[in-house]
Amino acid sequence: MLPQVIIIGRPNVGKSTLFNRLIGKKLALVDDQPGVTRDRRFGEAHLLGLDFTIVDTAGWEDEDPDTLPGRMRAQTEISVEGATAALFVFDGRAGVTPLDEEVARWLREKDLPVVLVANKAEGRAAQDGIMEAYSLGLGDPIPFSAEHGEGLVDLFEALRPLIDGADVEEPAGPELDEHGDVIASGPLKLAIVGRPNAGKSTLINRLLGEDRLLTGPEAGITRDSIAIDWQWTDPKSGETRDIRLIDTAGMRKKARVTEKLEKMAVADARHAVDFAEVVVLLLDATLGLEHQDLKIADLVLQEGRALMIAINKWDVAEDPSGLFNGIREALGDGLSQVKGVPLFSVSAKTGKGLDTMLGAAFDLRETWSKRVPTAGLNRWFDDALAANPPPAPGGKRIKLRYITQIKTRPPSFVIFGSRLELLPASYERYLVNGLRRELGFSSVPIRLTLRSSKSPYAKKD
Secondary structure (H helix, E strand, O other): OOOOOEEEEOOOOHHHHHHHHHHHOOOOOOOOOOOOOOOOOOEEEEEEOOOEEEEEEOOOOOOOOOOHHHHHHHHHHHOOOOEEEEEEEEEEEOOOOHHHHHHHHHHHOOOOOOEEEEOOOOOOOHHHHHHHHHHHHOOEEEEEEEEOOHHHHHHHHHOOOOOOOOOOOOOOOOOOOOOOOOOOOOEEEEEEEEEOOOOOOHHHHHHOOEEEEEEEEOOOOOOOEEEEEEEEEEOOOOOOOEEEEOOOOOOOHHHHOOOOOOOOHHHHHHHHHHHHOOEEEEEEEOEOOOHHHHHHHHHHHHHOEEEEEEEEHHHHHHOHHHHHHHHHHHHHOOOOOOOOOEEOOOOOOOOHHHHHOOOOHHHHHHHOOOOOOOOHHHHHHHHHHHOOOOOOOOOOOOOEEEEEEEEOOOOOEEEEEEHHHHHHHHHHHHHHHHHHHHHHHOOOOOEEEEEEEOOOOOOOO
């Protein structure tokens, strides 16, 4: 594994901006208001040829442990376990504050190398603050600007002796088959989405067996989409399988999202859907299925991801049987583009149904990644045309010649023929339903494209 470097500091000193600078992209949410980051976020950093894992943490605050800021601080304290070094970031323009001194005292008690970073040190405005930082007893401060990338060489020189020579594991690329399709192997990229307070972070903590993500009664705690690599042991087979769990911010109705930060968090959640292979839409059993849930499900399917739905808080559900059947019926009506989306009842509190859900997620990825041999695909196609020939609107015959699968993830097909612009949408649905029913694509999104052959006798302009 790559060496791990933790970013620590009080709120609004530029930790997430530094994180984004080191990984080379805007992955962590950044805003002027303090306290944006709440959960630990991991990324692969590349600093002038030095590779390591960088960890963004919540701002250090002096609050009661039971409050949200207090719980955020506890997450930061846990982050030093197993770390190779820490970057202690302070605001060079503001100078050393009492909270900076508290962080420094805590770090001095740890058996962990610390690099002191004076951020926002553009120009001469930070000179006094940099001089004050010597009083922290953590060595020479490095003048730095995360916003503009100034000071990278000095940061490299400070980190190199701490992490150079550590074991580096090169990340393996995806395994491809002879068609260039990604084989359904490697870590399952599983995103958990849903409305605020559905229990997404609690569910992931239950799977991990630790309080890895911040949770609580407050709605909308999660802001950044957090990816966590984890190994799950299938209780049926005893096989250990790799999963990348992705927690996301709750998605409310668009009209209710007014704050800039929440808009950024929802956009980040949408990006996490793009990254995932299988997406679990988590419902709250005490609230049932709402229109916003159907909108989230439709978003997942429009992006071509494999979708499954889990009803959480099953341990406190009233009339469980009626609730389950009612939601299944409503999904059949509301998600007409994909029939038979897997539906599970789970409890993040007790762990009920979680292993069943994870096993089904691997099966769903297999279906989403499946390719049908061309010969078998066209045998099905010929049988489908013989059983229900395409119509001839206005006496003009529509000719469907053959079908081919052009890609997987999601399964995508092209039908070649003539006069396909006249083919009714109902006949397209007939073919898509046949693909689902006869070829085993029952619960994943399918892309079907019609391509007319050009006539060699057509007039040229």
